Amino acid sequence: MTIISAEVPASGRARRASGLRSEATILQAAERVFAERGFKGASMSEIAAAAHMPKPNLHYYFGTKEALYRAVLTDILETWLGEADAFVPDGDPAQALGSYVRAKMRWSRERPHASRVFANEVLHGALFIGPYLSDDLRRRVEQKGKVIEGWIRGGRMARVDPRALFFMLWAMTQTWADFAVQVHAVLGVADLSEAAYDAITEEVVAFALRGCGLDADGRPPAT
Amino acid sequence: MTIISAEVPASGRARRASGLRSEATILQAAERVFAERGFKGASMSEIAAAAHMPKPNLHYYFGTKEALYRAVLTDILETWLGEADAFVPDGDPAQALGSYVRAKMRWSRERPHASRVFANEVLHGALFIGPYLSDDLRRRVEQKGKVIEGWIRGGRMARVDPRALFFMLWAMTQTWADFAVQVHAVLGVADLSEAAYDAITEEVVAFALRGCGLDADGRPPAT
DNA sequence: GTCTATACCAGGATAGAC
DNA sequence: GTCTATCCTGGTATAGAC
Structure with a gap:
C-alpha cells in the first residue's frame, strides 16, 4: 500500500x-x-x-x-485483501471460493465500520482511493481472474466472467455490513446473533458455489 | 408510500x-x-x-x-419496488427470478444516482427511511418470501432462505450502480457500453439462477 | 415567483498557556 | 504532549426588493 x-x-x-x-x-x-x-x-x-x-x-x-x-x-485497505489469497491454481475451486466467501463474510462481521467507510468512499467517487483501485486492486483481480479462467477451461466450474464474479462476491458479502440497517429492518431484529450470522454465511457460500456451478462438495456439474 | x-x-x-x-x-x-x-x-x-x-x-x-x-x-422509494411484482405463485421460478434481476439491473443502469442516494441513506443508518424499511419493505419481502418458500416446497428450486436471497439479489444488482467507480477502475474503462452492460446483466442472471439451483431454461436440478 | 444581500451558526484549524 | 479559548470560512436560511 x-x-x-x-x-x-x-x-x-x-x-x-x-x-x-x-x-x-x-x-x-x-x-x-x-x-x-x-x-x-x-x-x-x-x-x-x-x-x-x-x-x-x-x-x-x-x-x-x-x-x-x-x-x-x-x-482499512491494508486488510481489505488480506484474506483474498486463497486462489491458488492447484487448489480446489469449491474450497478456494468457499473460504474466500467465508473470509469476506467474517470481515463484514468483524469490521463493519471499516466496510462502511470503504463503501462510502467508493460510493462517492473514490476520490482518495481511486488510484489504489485502478492499480493495485486491478492487478490482483487480473491475476486471480486467470486462475478462475484456468478452472473454467479445465471444466472444473461453470463459465463465469471472473471480474463479474468478484464484483458479485464482494457485493453479496459486504452488503451484510454496509446495509445492516436494512437487513435488521426487514428481518425485524435489532441485531444478528453469531449463530444467525453463521447460518447466513453458509447460505451465501452455498448460493455462490451453486452460482459457479459447484455443489457444496465441490463436484463440478455436468454442464 | x-x-x-x-x-x-x-x-x-x-x-x-x-x-x-x-x-x-x-x-x-x-x-x-x-x-x-x-x-x-x-x-x-x-x-x-x-x-x-x-x-x-x-x-x-x-x-x-x-x-x-x-x-x-x-x-426514489416510489420506484424502488416497482419492478418487484413479478413474483406470482403460479409463475415459473426461473422466469420470475430472471425478470426480477433484469429489472433491478436496468434500474441500476438507468437511475444510478437514485441507487446511490438510497445506498448512502441506508449505509448511514436509514435515519429518514428507517420506518419505511421496517414496515412497507418488510411486509413485501415477507409476502414474496412465501412464494419462494412454496417453490422450494414444490421442489422447483434449491433451498435458499428467501430473505437472504433478496439481500443477495439486491446487492448483486445494485453494486453496478453504487460501486460503479470501482467496477470501472478494475475493468480499466471509463464507462460501460450498453452492450457490455447487457452482457454483465446476463452474467448476473445466470449466476443468480444457478445459485437458486435453476439452469437458464428454468429446469430445477436433481437436488 | 424570482433574485440580491445578509444574518447566523457549525465546524476546521490554530495560538498559546501549561 | 495536552488542553482552553478563539479565529474564520463555508453553508443554511431568510429579509425584502422586484
Missing part, C-alpha cells in the same frame, strides 16, 4: 507509547464516526468525543481532518 | 406549470448532487447551480435542505 501515505505525526520521529496509544484510539474512533456519518458528516468534535480527548489532540496527531481520513482508509 | 410525505410547496395549493417544472428540475439536480456528495456533503448552492437557478428558489419550493432530501427519497 504505497499510494496512500499515512500521516507522520508532528515531530516526524517515533513517539513514545502514550502517543502510539492515543493515535490508535483516534484511528479507531475516527473509523466508527466516518462510517456512521461519512467524511463530510463526521466532525472532528464528534471524533474527539468518541476518542475521549479534546479536539486539538486530533490535529496534533494527524494534522487535518483529511489526513486523518486518509490514515483510516490506509488502515 | 405514506411514511414520507413530500413537501407541499409554500402556498400549499397547486401551482402553475412553471412551478412544477422548476420543482422537477430541482429534484433531478438534487438527486444527482446528493448521490455524489451524500446529504451533508451536498450544499444547497451546488444543487442550485446544478439546477441553474439561485439558491433561495430551492428554499421557496422545498423549505429546507432536509425537506428537499426527503422529497428526493420519496421519489
Whole structure:
C-alpha cells in the first residue's frame, strides 16, 4: 500500500507509547464516526468525543481532518485483501471460493465500520482511493481472474466472467455490513446473533458455489 | 408510500406549470448532487447551480435542505419496488427470478444516482427511511418470501432462505450502480457500453439462477 | 415567483498557556 | 504532549426588493 501515505505525526520521529496509544484510539474512533456519518458528516468534535480527548489532540496527531481520513482508509485497505489469497491454481475451486466467501463474510462481521467507510468512499467517487483501485486492486483481480479462467477451461466450474464474479462476491458479502440497517429492518431484529450470522454465511457460500456451478462438495456439474 | 410525505410547496395549493417544472428540475439536480456528495456533503448552492437557478428558489419550493432530501427519497422509494411484482405463485421460478434481476439491473443502469442516494441513506443508518424499511419493505419481502418458500416446497428450486436471497439479489444488482467507480477502475474503462452492460446483466442472471439451483431454461436440478 | 444581500451558526484549524 | 479559548470560512436560511 504505497499510494496512500499515512500521516507522520508532528515531530516526524517515533513517539513514545502514550502517543502510539492515543493515535490508535483516534484511528479507531475516527473509523466508527466516518462510517456512521461519512467524511463530510463526521466532525472532528464528534471524533474527539468518541476518542475521549479534546479536539486539538486530533490535529496534533494527524494534522487535518483529511489526513486523518486518509490514515483510516490506509488502515482499512491494508486488510481489505488480506484474506483474498486463497486462489491458488492447484487448489480446489469449491474450497478456494468457499473460504474466500467465508473470509469476506467474517470481515463484514468483524469490521463493519471499516466496510462502511470503504463503501462510502467508493460510493462517492473514490476520490482518495481511486488510484489504489485502478492499480493495485486491478492487478490482483487480473491475476486471480486467470486462475478462475484456468478452472473454467479445465471444466472444473461453470463459465463465469471472473471480474463479474468478484464484483458479485464482494457485493453479496459486504452488503451484510454496509446495509445492516436494512437487513435488521426487514428481518425485524435489532441485531444478528453469531449463530444467525453463521447460518447466513453458509447460505451465501452455498448460493455462490451453486452460482459457479459447484455443489457444496465441490463436484463440478455436468454442464 | 405514506411514511414520507413530500413537501407541499409554500402556498400549499397547486401551482402553475412553471412551478412544477422548476420543482422537477430541482429534484433531478438534487438527486444527482446528493448521490455524489451524500446529504451533508451536498450544499444547497451546488444543487442550485446544478439546477441553474439561485439558491433561495430551492428554499421557496422545498423549505429546507432536509425537506428537499426527503422529497428526493420519496421519489426514489416510489420506484424502488416497482419492478418487484413479478413474483406470482403460479409463475415459473426461473422466469420470475430472471425478470426480477433484469429489472433491478436496468434500474441500476438507468437511475444510478437514485441507487446511490438510497445506498448512502441506508449505509448511514436509514435515519429518514428507517420506518419505511421496517414496515412497507418488510411486509413485501415477507409476502414474496412465501412464494419462494412454496417453490422450494414444490421442489422447483434449491433451498435458499428467501430473505437472504433478496439481500443477495439486491446487492448483486445494485453494486453496478453504487460501486460503479470501482467496477470501472478494475475493468480499466471509463464507462460501460450498453452492450457490455447487457452482457454483465446476463452474467448476473445466470449466476443468480444457478445459485437458486435453476439452469437458464428454468429446469430445477436433481437436488 | 424570482433574485440580491445578509444574518447566523457549525465546524476546521490554530495560538498559546501549561 | 495536552488542553482552553478563539479565529474564520463555508453553508443554511431568510429579509425584502422586484
